[in-house]
Amino acid sequence: MSTIAVEVVYRGIFQKTLARNIVRSIVFAARKEGKIGTAFGRYGDSPERNGIPAKQFAIVADTAEELEENLAVYEAHNVDVTINVDDTMSKGIESWAWYGLQPINQLTKPNGTLIVTSRQTADDLIEDMHQRDEPYNLSIIPSVPSFSGLWVYKDDHTDARILGTLCKVCPDLVSLASMLEAMKDQGWSDLKASSAEKAFERGTQRPVEPGEGSAETPFSFDLPGWKTMEEGLVIRSVPQGGGFRGGEEGFQPARSDVFKKYSTRSMRPVINFDTCTKCTLCWLQCPDTVFDVTPDGLYDANMEACCGCAVCEAVCPVPDCITMVSEAEFNDNNSQWEAWTKDKDGYNKWMTVLVDKAKLETRTHGFHHVGEYAEQGPQAEED
Ligand code: SF4
Ligand code: SF4
Known part of the structure; x- marks a missing residue:
């Protein structure tokens, strides 16, 4: 076996413990087989605000020398498996320390696998994900995103189901038996172990061919070189005063030219x-000064700035004047007010469909979240 790398892409704070559970369990299971591994987070020392995409990694090798050799040169340019624990990040991620938009499948090796927890179909997910020149595989675990908080953890078996699926789609990493042993060692319940086994049995992969997916060019900009980097400045602060559009034009506050929040949110207001x-x-x-005041005195949420x-x-x-709707429903960041101004009937029909759908869906977080842990555990078992 050569070295195998797994990345977990998660939403900062909400899914930090979930991501840690996954990468640590991989390393514990690898040790059961006499392999050696390491698990680590990127951006763990940065302010992982709620929702900011972040990553944790697990690297497994046959020998310490092999692991050292790989870590010595290791920059996460490619991984065997990418795990995306919130499907709204399928459109790409802008994490705290990255500039611009990074496709969710950017680091996945050719013929590697992308595991996503999602209620969407493979075709719907692939429509959101950026095209690649190489083939890869998509494996979906039917699930709503597992969100919780910095110090609390929602034990809805998402970690166990992902690990079971991982053993199926990447059999060279570790066996299911070793993974189950590692779960037991960590005090995970028999019920969680059975969730992992079920996920292993059900795990499937859908090949994604070169050229399939979104043809969008990811948002990027020129990075300053080290000679042009200004002392103490990483992201230029937003100028005071805002971009006043004039009395007749409403008001639009100034915003950062480089830090956009397109992928920071999993929901947006409609x-x-x-x-x-x-x-x-x-x-x-x-909290993020998202609303532009329109010329007619209404409030339009600007998607450059909304963290959801x-x-x-x-x-x-x-x-029902403002309803949070899953990001998975949108393919652009256009102004809702402009759409409403151009075609009020059309906008209202579009809005009604989205709002009705949002009301039927399980809300995973936000202020209207009611603790649904008890219901979601058995539900995950059924999926
Ligand atoms: S969800 Fe609403 S309050 Fe939160 S950042 Fe977006 S517009 Fe602002
Ligand atoms: S009614 Fe609702 S959408 Fe309108 S200004 Fe008040 S809070 Fe904003």
């Missing part, structure tokens, strides 16, 4: 402009 009373609460309370926290939905006093 606004019913017909019922908005212009009370200003969303504009005042949004759902504060606006919680503070809006008008029922």
